[in-house]
Amino acid sequence: MTGTTPTRLALALAGLIAALAPGASAQEPPKPRQIVVNVAGGDTLAATRRIFFAEYEKRYGIRVVDSSPTNFAKLRAMVESGNIEWTVTEIGGEDAVRGQRMNLFEPIDRTVVPMDELPSPARDRKVTLARGVYSTVLAYRKDAFKPGAYPTGWKDFWDVKGFPGPRSMRNRAIDNLEFALIADGVPVDKLYPLDVDRAFKKLDEIKPHVAVWWSTGQQPAQLLIDREVVMTTGWNGRFYKMQREEAGVDVAWPGAMVKVGTFGVVKGTANAYWGQKLLAVFLEPKLQAAYAEAVGYPGTNPKGWEFIDKAAFKYFPTSPDNLPYVGWTNDEWWADNGAAVEERFSRWLLAR
Amino acid sequence: MVTAPSRRPSLPLRLTGIGKRFGAVVAVGGVDLTVEAGEFVTLLGPSGSGKTTLLKVVAGFEAPDRGTVHIGATDVTRMPPGRRNIGMVFQNYALFPHMTVARNVAFPLSVRHVAREEIGRRVAAALALVELGGYDERLPAQLSGGQQQRVALSRAVVFDPGLQLLDEPFGALDRRLRQQLQEEVRRLQRRLGLTAVFVTHDQEEALLLSDRIAVMNQGAIEQIGPPHEIYARPRTVFAAGFIGESNLWSGPVTARDGADVTIAADGMNLRARAPAVASGGSATAMVRPERVRLLGGAEPADNRVSARVEEISYLGQTQKYLLAAGSRRLTAVWDLTAAPVGSIAVGACVTVGWSAADVHLIAG
Amino acid sequence: MSISLPADEPPRAGIAARLGGGAGPFVLGLPALVFLLLLFVGPVLRLLVLSVEGGDLAAYEKAVTDGLYLTVFWETFRIAAIVTAASIVLGYPVAYWLTTVSRTTAAIGFACILVPLMTSVLVRTYAWMVILGRNGIINRALRDWGLIDAPLPLLHNLPSVVIGMTHVLLPMFILPVYSVMVRVDRELLRAADGLGASGGQIFARVYFPLTWPGVLAGGTLVFIVALGFYITPALLGGGRIIMIANVIENQVQTLLDWRFASALSMVLLLATLAIQAASSRVQAPRG
CATH class of the missing domain: 3.40.190.10 (Periplasmic binding protein-like II)
Structure with a gap:
């Protein structure tokens, strides 16, 4: 437990600095101490934490607590009971469609999440963000x-x-x-x-x-x-x-x-805004490229390929090498x- | 009916030089014993005397280290228990709790593949013998302890065993039930002419039931004989003390006068009739309590003692008196119908005595 | 499984009265009762409500008439029965052996039985995959000895599922049987022996009937737990062995048909209760 204290201190300081920074908008809702993000387990969780969560924590001073694995039944129960544990959850493509129909997600706030960087149809999604494939x-x-x-x-x-x-x-x-x-x-x-x-x-x-x-x-x-x-x-x-x-x-x-691997902000969460901020981090091409290199699942942002060696294109399903055949x-x-x-x-x- | 003509004969039992050790402990040390066909012999002794081990050797549950067991002419020493054809009755009945009374009694027959109709007939007869007709379909748990033991008895005789073994069968019963069952066992044994070996630590039971009693102590038979002989003429101090109550004196034989000798013990000179005992040795004199008489003032007696009554216990027809003569205590049992006895109270001073012929001498 | 008291035993009411009698014992049981109400009865009632959502019994009708689910139920019961039989055949002698050895040996034996029970089911299941696989220990040994040319199909079939499940469930059979076996009065066996029964007759007519309550308890436990097995059949069965728990999981997690999943669960629960009730009525084989 001794290791957490300096970490928490650093996070608190980072949060303080971020709050005091002149760029901080006055309309931003108050920062929570932490958000809970539900993801698929295994290697992808470790890589997500190292690449995306670390960046998010550094930038906003909000701790990301992860849980796993993805569980559509639990998500549905959570929203139905109003006892929202997760801020953001990963969700499989077909489940994302059903989740949208069941109204389990907050709509994506396009003023926070730069959806226009994505190709269609990923650009046109309303409630869940396609982070990768x-x-x-x-x-x-x-x-x-x-x-x-x-x-x-x-x-x-x-x-x-x-x-x-x-x-x-x-x-x-x-x-x-x-x-x-x-x-x-x-x-x-x-x-x-x-x-x-x-x-x-x-x-x-x-x-x-x-x-x-x-x-x-x-x-x-x-x-x-x-x-x-x-x-x-x-x-x-x-x-x-x-x-x-x-x-x-x-x-x-x-x-x-x-298939697209998507994330959505859970309907009714208290920290929806800070969840949207996480979705924005998920879209950054450099982070998506690092993630693809780590686990083999490339991102949806086409700019990501600029950060991957051409010789490695053969390892990814949607790289320019393989895209025409899938x-x-x-x-x-x-x-x-x-x-x-x-x-x-x-x-x-x-x-x- | 289980009657004499249809029965196979009971067989004699002969034990020769039976020895059995458990580690360093000698449980049975070289026992010889013969039980005649139809005879009822009791192994009597305190716990640890080897009587139960000896019974287990006969039953086949323990293999002896040495010696042989013969039932009839057959050497069964190495034979498994089931082939020895022995009817065994256990202290805790050992009825099979999942079987009805009828199935329990039928068990020794059905494992021998006796025909179904014959099983039915013999079970009914065996249950009638112990007056349990009509209890066929009960489970053991639905019977009283006495009834259970009667079921066990009939199970032990239903297959005409050559020999019956009873291992303290009445130990778990109250006194009244025990008496009833004792009579029943004796009646059954006589009627069927069973050869029976009975183990008990209860001397009264042994005296009541046995043709002969084998008194066991420390893995050996101290004395064997009919009950009256064991009672009247115990050969060892142990046998005298273990069977019945007795007043004992030990001391040197100081004089001989015709058929009588004098023994000096506890400051007394006891006269005893013992033509065969030599003067100069030492001996233990035994007087049974009922041989101690209450004496009138001038009444002659070979042995006379003045004593104070310390305790009186009522035994029904008789009473037991604990008397103190100096530092020495005596026990006497007197019939209440004898006129003067009824008026004696605790604290009274009395004169008691016994004849030389009532003293039994044990050498050594 | 009731233990009958001898007829002349004092009634037990006296003891209960001295322990506080009346409401006393009930109060002592209250925490467990509340616990069960909250964690078992509550969820079951919720399942019941879910299963009749929409006001009709359509979900039940589908559960008990659709050939697919009937097949799966039948398969589930069949596998549970085979596993129970295997547990009896393997576990009974082990439990008996444990009653005959010294305390030290018995303690070691129990450790060997209980340690696997504390290992994760997943780990034990993977261990069987390592042993039974095409390139597993057995096939490699047989090939090395020149006994076979092509690997034997030991994994991904019914036998491997039965092996894996029996391995997991065997301790649950051994423990209740052992506890009944140690209470069998040895004098009864000696009596049967002395009355002329052979070894086989003593076993069949005295020992086995007397240990039957343990077999029944252990067998029922194994059977009921086996009915709910999920991960072992999924991994060792190669996907072809589908038990009812797999179907329910699929309905909940993938197809999100909670109503139907609830109905399937209720049918399984009722079947389980029926088996429990029936097994308590099964008489010991008569001697």
Whole structure:
């Protein structure tokens, strides 16, 4: 505990200086001692703290207390009960759509958050800020195949003769349906609305070759490391370190499904203004670039690429190198059809 | 019915040189004992005397370090308990709490794969024998202690065992129940002609039930014989003290006069009839309390003592008197119907005496 | 599971009276009662209310008629039953062994049983993945000895889920059974022995029936806890083994259908209570 006292003192001093600085606007609401920000756990939390929270604390003298993981059910309960614990929360793309419909977020204050720096459609979002993107990709063990003859996309994932070995996919419908359609020849920009029947028919083909239907984010990388499977779907950040360290695992980008990772200010929080200030920090290109380098999830601000070495572009789903080949998950479609499709998927998975 | 003709005969038991140690402790040290077919023999002794260990050796729950056990002509020393065909009754009944009375009694038959109809017949007969007909479907927990022990008794005889062992079976019962059951055990044993070995530390019980009593002390049999013999002529001071009440004097044999000898002890000269005891040795003289008589003024007696009455305890028909003669205490038991006795109160001075023939001498 | 007193035991009311009688014992139980009301009955009532939100029983109708959820319920009960059977077969001999050894050995034995209980379920589950995997300890050993060419599919199937769950739940079976076993009067076994029963007969007709209350208690505990298992089947089952808790979690976290999740939970709760009630009526096998 002894370490906190100097830190707190420094924060208090910083806050005092900020308050006394001539630039401080008179209309600003009073500064809280701290705000609570809910984020996904793991490596991304550590990087978010080191890169974004540290900057925010330094700049405003407000401590950022983090909690994790993201939990839509909890967010909903919080807003419904009026007992708001979080100031800002991270939220998955499809959940962000639903959260907006359920009115769980404060609208973005465009006078505080410079949304115009973003490309469309991220620029046009009303309540949640797209800080960065993540994507579900095809990852494989290099030693399972002949050098140079590696899988390049979902057609190869489905080609169990040309690329033999057990596979792993997520135990949910989202992404799997898109991958099935891409494997069946649908171009990545013509996926929506999804032809669900066609997708399930294509999934029937791969089902016997899927050894594991993964449920948690760390499973896919572990399955590759343990040689349980030769290729798998998974979130690109989970393979990022292995890719960069040339650790025998690589990613095939074409057909990867990209989603935005968003943050929103929780409806009814007492510190909404200071939450908006955090969203503004999230948009800064230099910080977004540092974050991308750390965990493999690039930011939404295009200026961010100026701070990343061109040789490293191949590691990121939305870098100029990979952007033309990836698909974008349609959160609206999933928010509308997710429940029914997921139920159908469970039924399909259980069927013998 | 469990009647004599259908029964297999009871068998004699023969123990030869049985020894058993637990670590450094000798529980049983070289015991020889023969129990005739149909005989009821009690192993009587204080706790730690080795009687229970000896019983367990017979039952097969303990293997002896040395010696042999024969039931009939069969050497069963190394045979497992279940094959010895012994009916055992335990102090805590050992009824199976999850089985009805009928199933408990049927147990030794059903494990022997006796036919169902025969089991039914023999169980009914065995329960009738202990007057528990109609209790078939009760659970042991629904019976009194006495009833439970009767179930245990009938379970121990239902399969015609060659030998019955009873390990302090009445220890947990109150006095009245105990007397009832004692009679029942004796009746059953006589009627079925069972060879029975009974373990108890209660000398009254032993005297009442036994054909013969084996008095055990420190892992050995001190004396074995019929109850009256054990009572009247104990061979050791231990046996004299353990069975019945007794007045004892120890001292040198100082003189012989015909069939009588004189023993000097506690400042008295006791006359005892003992043709076989030599003068010059030492001996212990024993007089049972009921042999001590209240004497009138001039009445002659071989031994006379003046004493003061210190305590009177009522035993019903008789009373027990604790008398003080100088520093020496005496116990006497007198019949209340004898006229003068009723008027004696605590503090009274009396003269008591006994004949030389009522003194039993224990050598050494 | 009631322990019957001998008929001539003094009634227990006397003791209760001396301890304060009347309301006294109730007051002593009050904190626990309040605790349960707040943390169990309250949430259950809330679930109940949630499940009938909208004023009809549509969520229940779906829960008990839809083939998908019936399959999952059936699968859940089947797995719980298999795990319970495995726990009995493995745990009963261990519990018996513990009653026969010296105090020191028993203490070491209990430590071995309890230490895993204090380890996180996740860690234990991963340990099984390391052991059973395609490239795991067993497959590697078999390959090194030349017994197999291709790895055996030991992981990501029903057997591996059963193994993982049994490992986690075994202590919950051993402890109640052990506590019943140590109270079995050894004299009864000696009596059965002396009355001519063989070892097998003593076990089947005396020892097992006498320890049955422990088997029932431990088995019920294992079964009910197994019904709610979540992470172990998800990780060891390769995603193909779906238990009801996984479905409920999916409804709450992903599909946000709290009403249906509540209905599924209530059905599971009712089934659990029914099993509890039924198991307390199961008689010991007769001797």
